[in-house]
Amino acid sequence: MPELPNELDGLSESIEVIDKQIVELLAQRAELTTKVGEYKSKSGSPIYVAEAEASIITSRKSEAKRQGVSPVLIEDLMRRIMRESYHTKSTEFLCTNPDIKKIVVV
Template sequence: MTVSLQDLRVKIDAIDKQMITLLAERFQLTEEVGQYKAEHQLPSQDAAREAQQFQKIAELSEQHGLNPEYASEIYRCIMDVVIARHQELLMKVKV
């Protein structure tokens, strides 16, 4: 049985919805982390934590047959947004 292009797109749309839901949940949690860091005058970026995260992302990517470079690029974008937001929160506390 052949799957139609429309069927494939419906499946992709469902996955996109799940991804956005999870991304929103992740951003809510990172917002809380940013507020904590700002309140405690911690730096907005943690290089050691980032290195751990990228290592885990690479391992998970390989386990699922995904090119680790692709996943790392996506996570770099996510982390850049989070770090920028943490910097904003830190600046608000300093003012």
């Protein structure tokens, strides 16, 4: 296998650094969404709010367009990231207000 030119090595190293930053940012986001889940659980707020999700996706797609990134890619990524957040929040926290004593299921 031929040796890679130094420029290509540098580019590959830069990509690796960015990939690690993406993982770090996802970890930070997960910490924040955990806090959101705790707050929503205590306040009895719903974990999933369709309008908020739609607004976030629209905003991120617009930002992607401005940055020259595929809005389709960003929408896919955001939906996957949010789905993971909802899963974490819904399995770790109550979705009801703890002050409510009785719930009627119809």
